[in-house]
Amino acid sequence: MSAIMEGQGIAYVSGNVFTADNEGTWVEAFVVSESGIFAAVGTNDEILDLARRQKLTTVDLQHRFVMPGIHDAHVHILLGSLATSSYLQPGMDATMTNIASRLKSPECACEHAHVFGDWVIGSLYRIDDFDRAALDVDYPDTPVVLRGGAGHAMFLNSAALEKSGYSLHEPDALHEQFFRRADGSLTGEVTELAMTKAALAIPKPEMAFVKRSITEGIGRLHSVGVTSFQEAASNTTILKALAELDASDELKMDVQTHIVYKPEHLAEESFLTLHKTLDDAASFESKHVRTNFVKFMLDGVPLHPYYTHAGLTDTGEIDESKIQIDDLAEAVARFDKRGMTCKIHCTGHGSTRRALDVYEAVRKSNKDGPKHEIAHCSGVHEDEYPRFKQLNVTAEMSPSMFFVHPITSMSNGLMDWNFGKMLQHGAHLTIGSDWTFQDPAILPSCALILDSVAAALPDATDVKRSAAEEICRMLTKAGAVATGRESTVGTIAVGKKANFVMVNRDLSRGEFEGSQILQTWFEGKSVFEAKQSAQEAK
Template sequence: MSSSIAYINGNVFTVNDQQLRAEAFIVSENGIFTAVGSTAKVAAKAKTEHMVIHDLRGQFIMPGIHDAHCHMLMSAIAMTSYAALPGVVSNDNLIEELKNGSCACKYAHTNQDWIMGSGYAIPEYDRKVLDAEYPDTPVMIRGGAGHGVFLNTEAMKRSGYDIAAEPDGQGTCFLRDNRGHLTGEMAENSLSKAILAVPKAPASHAKRVMKEAQKMLHAAGVTSIQEASANTAFLDVTRELEQEQSLKLEIFPHIVYAPDWIGEEPTSSLHALLDNAEKYRSKHVDTRFVKIILDGVPLPPYYSHAALQEDGRAQQHKLFITNVHDAVQKYDERGMTMKIHCTGQGATRLTLDAFEAARKRNPGGPRHEIAHCSGVHDDDYARFRSLDVTAEMSPAFFFVHPVTESSGGLMDWNFAKMAKAGAHVTIGSDWGAGASPDILPCLQGIIDQVGQGDKQLGGERICRMLTLAGAEAIGREKELGSIEAGKKANFIAVSQDLSKGDFDGAKILKTWFEGEMVYEFQ
């Protein structure tokens, strides 16, 4: 009797242009698709070889989702160890919300006394609001889509800030009172001291919460991710999970080059990690990837994105690093893919210039990425294709959102212009800035853009962006991203036919990773 399993009577969207639709397929014992085709042919083969047969009963099946931008460990820690606050918290009810946060707010597993929370914004914040209740306990609340924090006085002291005379620096954003003193709200490169001072979760806790995060990703239909802020803790945990054979995701960690606050460890340590990335490679973890955050976010009150100046150059004081050309050249020559965060048109153009310079020096180098792509000048769309740069669109939950609509055009995820330019496009949740890794609810609003008015064409193109385009972006399209013989059997069952553009209300019913069912909707 064969150990393979035959799946029949499905509505299978393969994302394989040579055979876009199918009804059935066979998965081998070691989790590989070995045949794809009609129910009649697959069932006949299954009967001849005495296979187990699984009747899909008409369910919509497609390849597993590739999340092109995910902060897995950061999200896992926040879910378990931070007080979850509303999107906007007033000064009047901040203490009450912090005490009633839905997660345990004491960082108890570190034997430290910091209190952590996460929210979006606190209007006109002043550290004195927290000082009255927590005069001796450091408190940090992360907000601003992950780019800002709110600290009380004790947290600022322990982090080493000079409240009366902290100097500005490259890419910093300190909010100050009428005396010039720090209010406790800060963003971007101003975060470094605070983020590095916060006690880190022990490895045992990180491992525990990463398993929970993996379950959440499976429930969202995700079978592969690009981790967008990989550090030593993340790679240590994934190595442990791999060794005990409990890692059920393909992970492509972008190890942080800069700034240090997104990597949550010193720059020297992060650069050493990049130099030794190869030793962390394993069956499901490929470490040929680098991350840089070049500018901030086009959100109030920071507006820390690097826009274009009249001379066509990026606003220099908004950039987080000034050596992006050198960094791109260094890792391009090593064959490592760069993911560079850009939200302003100036940062995007500067990054495209750096990629162009690297490609002239090294014509056969890797395909690089610009993360977010919410600020692209009309003159630069065509450069994505000519330079073979991936337009990684994220965070998905902002594609159609009141904040996006009220941004005055500063946030523009323009799928239509990217499609017209022939750019290679992927989609990411940016989980870490949002509450869930589920991408599907965010996609109905972009169907018309992607399909140019054709709902089915839009659905098919989005399904490709979520799957094969992601595999192509990380150079693994021969193994992942579509349902075809010879590839890994990572696939999902969905309640609605996404290939016809039916994203609204769609639910993930089942997720398989290498032929093993790792999630089933209850």
């Protein structure tokens, strides 16, 4: 046992503690110092003896499973928070005939909908054959915008189209997909870059409300065990809110902000201010917020009826018609030279290949640059798997809810998160919820990837346990390494921040199904504790 004692602390004993280090170390007990770091880690006897000598408060973990706090590699903190607190939710079964009445129903009422002024903002997945007429009768003068298509589409009524600056006969443009009536006028369903005008026109909540929403969202992340996350579409508003929260000691979370380079609709902010914020990224850094991260959305989604992902042509070439950023190579090289980690959204074989080609080029000119990422990794060609390790690129696997899902099964094989193949080729893997509208919990999806991870570990003595421990490391240590925080978080070790969670199941045995977070600690302080019924569940 090693120890760093400084004043009083708390001794946690009789636990089933997975430290998440590479050696698969297990301990029974540890001490958290007053300043919120792990001051000692060891056996029950060692920690109890230390507690007696130091007169420390002792907490019995009751042999429950404990591991480092979860790192969520892909979160949209403001969008997820607003969707929970401020968006109208007409439901997955909304149709053309009931959508307007659903939005006006008491069940759909939202206490904070007023933050968008006279606009009505909601979210759904999609309505087949949507037409603005379904909303125009009930909302003739009120702009209505419904977000959908897994974040790649919007559904607007006529007032919203007009208020956003669209013509009803808006001409087609590159990477803008407009759905049209028989006469050529817009139905109101728009995707990808066609969302830009609406995204920039939607009224923005006041800063006080933004901070309150983010705080509520962080509380929800605490409830699913998250103590660190990567904000995947940061803009100036989010950065200012995080800075103010941290300055007032209200930010109980480690945050890495991927500031959007392109496109504008992803950030919901004009390039005029967004790119200045990117240039000034360092000025937004604070105790818990690191801002040396950039986001690029290179293509769309392989979902019906959009299919805006960049695949490969019949001759094996990248489908350039679906590549949404034409200056990717120059931009990545510029940010790489500044030491900023790039996260490139890729959902198709072609976009993934383009991103890896760009990363390969910057590594030739700057071999010691930062560890970049590919977001989602749901469309990776057989030839590309070895390149993740070769180029020191993190394979960020998200959204976790889609790993096995009816929508995924309808993609005709276009969505495939192959954990086993990634691991066989030595890739560094992280997992993200891609929280926007859904439950941000990652643990339920981990049960669905056990077999895939196990397939990469055929020589293990206990394959299932080894696979489960590997997944636990993906959720903890891997995120710390991906974001450059491995010296301070990610494992339970002396000198690191005491960010940890207690779970009602032994995740190391693959018991992800039915698992619940019982308690979450950030820097030694409890930030979430489940209700008694969950505490008693075993």
